[in-house]
Amino acid sequence: MSTDYLTEGLQSLKTIQSESVDFVFSHAVLEHVRLTEFFDTMKEIRRIIRPNGVCSHCIDLKDHFVSSLNNLRFSQKIWESSIITNSSFYTNRLRYSQLLQLFKEACFETEVVTTTRWPHLPIPKQKMSSEFQSLPQEELCISGFDVILKPI
Numbered sequence: 001m002s003t004d005y006l007t008e009g010l011q012s013l014k015t016i017q018s019e020s021v022d023f024v025f026s027h028a029v030l031e032h033v034r035l036t037e038f039f040d041t042m043k044e045i046r047r048i049i050r051p052n053g054v055c056s057h058c059i060d061l062k063d064h065f066v067s068s069l070n071n072l073r074f075s076q077k078i079w080e081s082s083i084i085t086n087s088s089f090y091t092n093r094l095r096y097s098q099l100l101q102l103f104k105e106a107c108f109e110t111e112v113v114t115t116t117r118w119p120h121l122p123i124p125k126q127k128m129s130s131e132f133q134s135l136p137q138e139e140l141c142i143s144g145f146d147v148i149l150k151p152i
Contacts, residue, residue, distance in 0.1 A: 010037050013044035021048045024055040030099075031060055034085055035092040042106035046151060055108070055149035061096065062143050064089040068122040069140065072132045095135060096142040108149040115145045 006012030010033075024045055033041050045055060063071035071079065071091055084090055094102070096115075103110045118141045125133050125140070132140065 009033065010041050010044060013041065013048060016044075016048045018047050019050050022050055022053050024049060024053070025057065027058045028060045030057055031091045031094070033092060034090070035080060035094070038092055038094065039102055039106065042102055042108070045149075046106045046108060049151055051151055053151060056146070057149065058144070058146045059099065060144045064091060067143075069128065070123065072128040072140075073123070075129045076131060093132075095132075095139055096145060097139055100147075103147070103149055107152045109152050111148040111150075113146040113148060116143045117141045118143050 006015070030038075049055060063069055065071070071089075071093055074084075078084070079093065100110055100112075121137060121140055125137070128140075
């Protein structure tokens with residue numbers, strides 16, 4: 001058995017041989033993958049995982065200011081600008097159902113193990129950017145989840 005510690009995100013994944021990895025895990029990492037690289041990252045993970053491999057991810061959907069939804073106050077244009085994407089508090093702001101759909105599109109079977117929720121929205125919907133105001137309240141109240149992914 002061997003282990004490699006790679007730190008260049010998507011570029012590092014591209015250096016790994018196809019179907020050579022048994023287990024991929026992350027804890028509060030996927031929300032930090034840049035929006036523009038997220039799906040490609042998932043496709044690369046799918047490429048490198050063995051047919052009987054498993055992925056385990058803990059995903060924090062809260063902002064990294066005060067564990068709320070303040071990051072949803074900004075438009076995508078502002079949030080995805082280099083000022084924010086190069087900061088230590090950047091999150092891609094993908095929501096629960098979007099993430100599940102992207103996992104499916106990357107050819108993963110998903111099993112949500114746990115889901116955490118706020119009892120009510122931590123900020124009023126009208127204070128969110130318009131792209132998030134249309135999401136159902138129950139979607140916005142999901143603050144995090146743990147998921148197991150298996151290749152289809």
